[in-house]
Amino acid sequence: MAHTTAIRHLVTSHPTGLEINLQRQTTGSAPWHGWYKFPKLGLALTYYDFHNPVLGYAVSASPYISKPFSRGPRHDFSLRMGAGLAYLSNPYNQDTNHKNTIASSALNATLQLRFEYDYALTPHVGLLVGLGLNHYSNGATTKPNFGVNLPSVVLGLNYHELRSFAQVNANAPAPMEVGQTFFNVSTSVGFKQRNPSDRQKYLVNSVTAAVGRRVNRKSNLLAGVEGFYDRSLKAQLADTTRAGIKQPDVKKAGVFVGHELLFGQLAFVSHFGFYVYAPYKSSTAYYERLGLKYHFTNFLFGAVDLKIHRGAADVIEFKVGAKL
Known part of the structure; x- marks a missing residue:
C-alpha cells in the first residue's frame, strides 16, 4: 500500500x-x-x-x-x-x-x-x-x-482438537490491585541512523518516572515525566550549524499520559506526550509511544516500545524498570 x-x-x-x-x-x-x-x-x-x-x-x-x-x-x-x-x-x-x-x-x-x-x-x-x-x-x-x-x-x-471446551473462572473477581496507586521508574536504550548517507548508529537514552492507577480488571492509567538524550541530533547540528554559533541543547523533557491494556503479566502500552523542554526543534511538539511490557516479577518489568512523531518512527526503546 x-x-x-x-x-x-x-x-x-x-x-x-x-x-x-x-x-x-x-x-x-x-x-x-x-x-x-x-x-x-x-x-x-x-x-x-x-x-x-x-x-x-x-x-x-x-x-x-x-x-x-x-x-x-x-x-x-x-x-x-x-x-x-x-x-x-x-x-x-x-x-x-x-x-x-x-x-x-x-x-x-x-x-x-x-x-x-x-x-x-x-x-x-x-x-x-x-x-x-x-x-x-x-x-x-x-x-x-x-x-x-x-x-x-x-x-x-x-x-480444532476441541471446538467446544470447558470454561472455568468465567466471572473471576477483580484483583485486589484495582483502585490502588503505584509508581514506575524506568530507563531505556535505543539506536537510530540519522540518514542513508550516515551509516553510524547513534545511541538514544531516556529516563521515566510515572504514577499509575489500576482502574479496572483490564486497565491501568498513567501520567509521568521523562527525559531524552538523542545523540543523532548532535551530529545533525554539527552538519547544519555555522562555525562559531552556539548550538542549542539537544536534550528534551516531556510529560505524558498513558494506558496499559492488561493480559496477566503482559500489557499493551500506549502513551501520548508533549515536550516541555526542547531547545532544538527537531520534531513535532508531541510524541506517541506504542509497546509491549512484561512483568518478570511484581517489582521488575521490561518493555519494548516504539516512539513515534506524527506517525513516523523515531526510535525503538528497550526498557527496564521497577514498579514501586
Missing part, C-alpha cells in the same frame, strides 16, 4: 503468501482468560512473496492473541493482534538496491492486525476467512525506513 509518495514506485504487484498457525485455546487457568471471553493464543509463521525483484520476500514469526467477538457451536468471529520479528530478503543498499526505500535492514519488527471468521465444516475442521494488515519496519534503526503496509485477504483451514 502506497502510504507515502516516496514508495509509490514500488507498488507494482499483488503479493501472495502462506501462513501456518499454532494456537491454543485458553480455558480459564488465569483470571484474565474469562475477562477477555477466553481468547486464543498462538504463533503465526508467515511467508510473503512481493513479486517484485526490488523487494524480494518476507518471512516472519509473530506471537498473537485472538479475542472473540461472537462465538457459537459452529462459528467464531474474532480480532487477532500480533507482534514479532520479520526477515526481508532485499533491503535497501546504496550501491546495489537503492530503489528499495521501504526497508533498509534485513531484520525488522512486524505487527499484525486481522479480523477472522471461522465456520465449522466438520466437528474438527473449520473454514477460515479473514481481512488483515501486516506491517514491517525497523523503527528507524536504519534508514530509509518508510515501512511496509500490506493489506491482505485470507483464506484457510483450521483444525
